[in-house]
Amino acid sequence: MDKSKSKFVKIKCSKCGNEQVIFGKASTKVKCDKCGKLIVKPSGGNAKIRAKVEEVIKRQNV
Numbered sequence: 001m002d003k004s005k006s007k008f009v010k011i012k013c014s015k016c017g018n019e020q021v022i023f024g025k026a027s028t029k030v031k032c033d034k035c036g037k038l039i040v041k042p043s044g045g046n047a048k049i050r051a052k053v054e055e056v057i058k059r060q061n062v
């Protein structure tokens with residue numbers, strides 16, 4: 001069995017208020033679906049989230 005801990009976060013764009021769920025360890029830039037504001041910036045294995053975190057969703061298996 002594969003024990004992979006994946007963390008997802010629900011974030012809210014500070015500019016337009018759009019909510020979207022992103023992977024907590026995103027290795028690529030993530031932009032807001034609506035307004036295109038850069039909300040996630042990858043930095044050394046961890047994603048730097050530049051938006052308001054509404055909820056952290058933990059998953060044991062995907």
Ligand SMILES: [Zn+2]
Nearest residue numbers: 013016032035
């Ligand atoms: Zn936005």
